[in-house]
Amino acid sequence: MPVWNEPKRRRPALYKQIAQDLERRISSGEFPPGSKLPSERTLAKEWNVNRSTVVSAYEELRALGLIERMQGSGSRVSSDIWGLARHRLPNWPKLVENGAFLPNAPLLRHIRKETLDHDLIDFASGELSPDLFPAASFRRILSEQPFDWQLGYDHPQGSPELRAIIAEHVRQERGINATPSSILITSGAQQALYLVIQCLLKPGDAVAIEDPSYCYSLRSFRSAGLKLCYLPVDRDGINPDDILALHREHRLKMVFLNPHFQNPTGATLSPARKQRVLELSAELGIPVIEDDPYSMTAFSGTPVPTLKSLDRNGTVLYISSLTKIIASGLRIGWVIGPQTVIERLADAKQQVDFGHSIFPQWVAHQFLRSPDYEGHMDHLRAALHARRERFVKALREKLGNEVELFLPEGGIHLWCRFRNELDGNAVLTEAIRRGVVFVPGNVLGTDKHAIRFTFGRAEEKSIEEGIQRFAEAYREAVQNFSRTSDPLC
Template sequence: MEWKPNFNEKKPVYKQIAEYIELKISTGDYLAGSKLPSERALAKELKVNRSTIIAAYEELRAAGIVTRREGSGTHVSADIWGLSHQRTPNWNRYVEYGSFLPNDPLARRIRKETQEKNIINFATGELSADLFPSSYFQQLLAEKPFDGYLGYDHPQGNLSLRETIVSHVREFKKVETSASSVLITSGAQQALHLIVQCLLKPGDAVAIEDPSYSFSLPLFQSAGLRTFLLPVDEHGVKPEDILSLYQKHRIRMVFLNPDFQNPTGTVLHLERRKEILELSSLYGIPIIEDDPYSLTSFTGKINPTLKSMDENGNVLYITSLTKIVASGLRIGWIIGPDTVIERLADAKQQIDFGHSIFPQWVAEQFLSSDSFSSHIVSLRNELKRKRDLLVASLKEQIGSKVRFHVPEGGIHLWVKLTEDIDENKLLEAAIKHGVAFVPGRLLGSEKGWMRFTFARPEAETIQEGIDRFAQALYLFD
């Protein structure tokens, strides 16, 4: 056998072997009913462990391609091309071969563990249920039952909601736009997905912050994009780094989270905002501004968004109600040039025929009510209280073992371990103690960082959560 498995490939060796044997069967090199090489003989020939061959043969057996009987070896199914033999699709192979990549295994593990009731959850980037404006929604549904049309709505989203958003962003974000320039999406993540799929092509270079939420998203890799990192310091990304990446790689798009950035909590300095917009205009580089947190500013001061400063239409602006109202509403929106919005709306219609009308109605009622402003004030106060509880608990129970920048808004605390401890192993220990966080490697390239989301746990559980984390941390002394 001239073929040999590639030990440097990410795909497990046993799967490579199973696929090669299946190919040999399909081309007639191994005939129906014929006996395949013994496990020992094939292992010796391919220079692998016998257990690897056993796993490969078992993969083929599960797919109905071979039969295995103790004492008689492994045979190609005698009726592999016949009508009587029923083959089961190799679903594992289909799952692995899809072009849309899965989330990182560690991210999937965290999501699974945080479903457990005994876990104090500093990992999930959302509000706790007590921060939702549930009483308003209950009152709304009691006093004003929904009587709207439940069919397909406009591809860009409900017109009343889009008009309300125009007024909302003018009042709170100083952004001037029109309903035709707004697309309603299923949260900010769908907005990012639509932009990547519709406005870029495989091989394009894009710049993302390091660390950032975008770092954790496989959608860039699924689309075949080349991602380049922009280091984030205490004032955000540096304009000169964007220029350098453009000169070296001709980046086609820059993704930024300027206010209370996820995960660092930093704010992009005003002068840097101006310089970045100048670069964007000079070189024609689109800026994707993701703004989930600016309204959470604990001081009440809202920085000018890049979109509000954009005089040339270079910024696509994304925001949502996920981080400030309720994640389950799945209401987000994109603001941009009409031609871009129409292109993205066409793609969204192909995916889901437009957004569900009921959550759009709820969102429109809430955004246009006086209750929205009072909710934001209450949210800021509660988030600040939770932040202070988290900071105080870390200082009291862990002290010099960690350091961090205290954010003035948002929902995340970016924490640096001052000792050389593997944050992935620390997570495993923490989960055993009943608490979860996000290891920094999911969000950035540097080691030894962790993200604690203070919005997700109930306020009364924060101190207990850090106590559990401290018990896990001290195991590494």
């Protein structure tokens, strides 16, 4: 089974290594203020580098105010290194680089920046289109319902009223028997995942995630020093036998699954595989983290049975949210699990933010108990189904059999695998030039021939135009790839 091991952090460029070494020697007093530093030629020989590399290192130190370059007499440590008031600017770039919490993948940061800075057709953002939010219902709630909740710090696990209605909601619509005391309100599902990783795992632990998956792109796993093992996803989800094989080799501590209309493939774990996952979890004592943002979006209107609803041994920790079914800006998510786990996660959340804001909890509570909720869900499922159909029709018209489509029966994502050899990053560059953005498959897993479109984020009127621009970008990138790959070129 494939496994990903955390690589050593990339070493800085040579000139930065030289600059850092000299900074340490200056700080330790080896080179006191006013002292002369080794010549560029001497240092180049010592480090076995070009003289230009040393020049760059000295320029770095000069920019920090540590050294002075004297014409004709080389470089010296600044005689006023601490300044008249013994002030010195922090080395913010160095602090940023060395932080333990890793930044998002560069490509994801690039996609976000381009989407924010330019008016692009957005097939990348993992959220609903604004016209699918129940904005009119929220306005009515805010104007007609009196706010009578307390304004101090709330219960560590979140509002008791909201937890009570969520317990009723998951019982009626997801088949999960939960009590308010078994629920923790979080800032969306992503905070729930972060708390689980930080509180229940330690560096070096092996965990299994789907490939491809949203979790693949999360830096939280890598920041925590976890060993990531991959579970390939097909049209019926992951193969439970792969969990067993990985556990025998790596002693898994947890399995993270998104079993319904999975992000990004849209796959749903088959009933037989669900049962086998639960059997293995109980047999091996491996907790399963079920991330379930999409089961309520089933186009049929009949929610699929969750793993948690089938769990008879208490091995599933259930995570969900209102992000993909009501509004991402509410930031309402939750975890359902054993009380000892919930109390541990709640304690950590208190350390981070002193508990969730009371206002979005109040709005969510009012909406979930209102008659508007059911109508909104019916409208949402129909709208998502219609957008998926328009997306599929446009892709087949523009690209024909050049692309294999994985058709989901719910959710908001469409996974596309291309038959030609594909450089997803090059296609993205061309697509952004044409005013459309998506997520290349290599950001979400090991498949470099695939991409993810988020049809739930796309405005209906822009779907055909966006696919037209994408098709042009794809063909341009394929032609460029063929030219550069031709040995005669």
